[in-house]
Amino acid sequence: MTRVAIIGAGLMGEDHARIVAEDLPGATLQVVCDMNRERAAAVADSCGAQDAASDPEAVIRRDDVDAVIVASPDFTHAPLSMACIAAGKRVLCEKPLSQSPAECIEVMKAEQVAGERFVMLGFMRRFDQSYVEMRQALAEGRLGRALMMHNFHRNVETPAADFTGAMAITNSAPHEFDVVRHVLDTEFTSVTALQPRRSDDRVAPVVMVLETGDGQLVTIEINNNADYGYDVRAELVGEAGSIAMNNVAYTRTDMKLAAATRYDADWRGRYREAYVRQNRAFLHFVETGRFPGIASDCWDGYCAAVVAQAGARALATGQKQPVEMMDKPEFYRGQRGVAA
Ligand code: ISE
Numbered sequence: 001m002t003r004v005a006i007i008g009a010g011l012m013g014e015d016h017a018r019i020v021a022e023d024l025p026g027a028t029l030q031v032v033c034d035m036n037r038e039r040a041a042a043v044a045d046s047c048g049a050q051d052a053a054s055d056p057e058a059v060i061r062r063d064d065v066d067a068v069i070v071a072s073p074d075f076t077h078a079p080l081s082m083a084c085i086a087a088g089k090r091v092l093c094e095k096p097l098s099q100s101p102a103e104c105i106e107v108m109k110a111e112q113v114a115g116e117r118f119v120m121l122g123f124m125r126r127f128d129q130s131y132v133e134m135r136q137a138l139a140e141g142r143l144g145r146a147l148m149m150h151n152f153h154r155n156v157e158t159p160a161a162d163f164t165g166a167m168a169i170t171n172s173a174p175h176e177f178d179v180v181r182h183v184l185d186t187e188f189t190s191v192t193a194l195q196p197r198r199s200d201d202r203v204a205p206v207v208m209v210l211e212t213g214d215g216q217l218v219t220i221e222i223n224n225n226a227d228y229g230y231d232v233r234a235e236l237v238g239e240a241g242s243i244a245m246n247n248v249a250y251t252r253t254d255m256k257l258a259a260a261t262r263y264d265a266d267w268r269g270r271y272r273e274a275y276v277r278q279n280r281a282f283l284h285f286v287e288t289g290r291f292p293g294i295a296s297d298c299w300d301g302y303c304a305a306v307v308a309q310a311g312a313r314a315l316a317t318g319q320k321q322p323v324e325m326m327d328k329p330e331f332y333r334g335q336r337g338v339a340a
Pocket of ligand 1: 155159171172175224267
């Protein structure tokens with residue numbers, strides 16, 4: 001049995017704890033850790049963990065912990081991932097690795113010095129069946145050459161009162177930055193970002209147009225105050241056809257001359273299956289040392305951070321911005337297994 005520690009017992013930490021407890025044969029929920037010990041104890045109790053704790057660094061070092069899931073606030077992701085590398089423990093770190101490309105480079109360096117893969121990033125959309133099928137359609141040549149990918153990402157409302165348009169790009173859009181790079185298997189080269197005007201003072205949608213190194217165009221709309229539901233859409237357009245994501249709904253209600261399907265309130269329901277697949281892939285990584293082929297790693301975390309930074313600059317200046325990345329380290333190329 002792989003003994004898993006969850007760090008951070010907020011929305012995502014609780015979700016991960018439940019997946020480990022209920023959907024990961026081969027894993028046991030060893031400890032739930034949160035700065036707020038009562039919160040840690042409540043989640044540990046409800047998910048049947050062995051223990052609750054409040055010091056993340058001490059939890060990472062514990063002998064009865066084999067692997068770690070980091071779901072604490074964003075600014076702790078990189079330091080806690082480095083603590084896991086130092087302790088020789090594999091970690092599934094929630095997105096983003098860091099909003100700072102420089103900090104992502106620090107984590108990459110630590111991993112390269114350790115000489116093995118330790119960090120898998122929680123960009124769960126790569127495990128969503130819709131994106132899996134888009135990638136497959138391209139790989140099999142069914143769509144011809146990819147021309148465009150259109151993306152819509154809508155939340156009911158902003159997660160915090162001080163959420164800004166720039167945060168739409170640095171907090172929400174990294175999901176699209178990551179999964180589009182993954183589906184198209186290319187890098188972004190430039191980004192433009194604009195906002196329409198709302199009639200109130202809530203954060204308006206952000207619309208981005210990105211160019212890729214292979215001459216494709218990608219559009220991304222982030223609307224953090226869409227009001228009606230959590231709604232993610234995507235369409236991949238090739239020269240020989242197009243493939244679009246369907247709304248995921250298990251039922252339809254027919255009443256009063258109308259048909260209706262429901263939306264989830266947030267990403268946890270819509271991507272439930274993707275989270276389970278992702279966490280199973282993580283467990284397999286822990287058990288075998290082989291990094292899962294489709295998962296995001298520190299390099300992908302760095303790329304998402306670089307695109308987000310350029311996107312925020314594009315929004316602030318109203319000008320198209322180049323996306324400039326360092327060369328991909330040899331360590332993150334090719335065979336992605338142990339001691340690559
Ligand atoms: C949040 O952090 C997420 O990761 C969600 O998937 C995304 O929909 C939301 O906009 C972000 O704030």
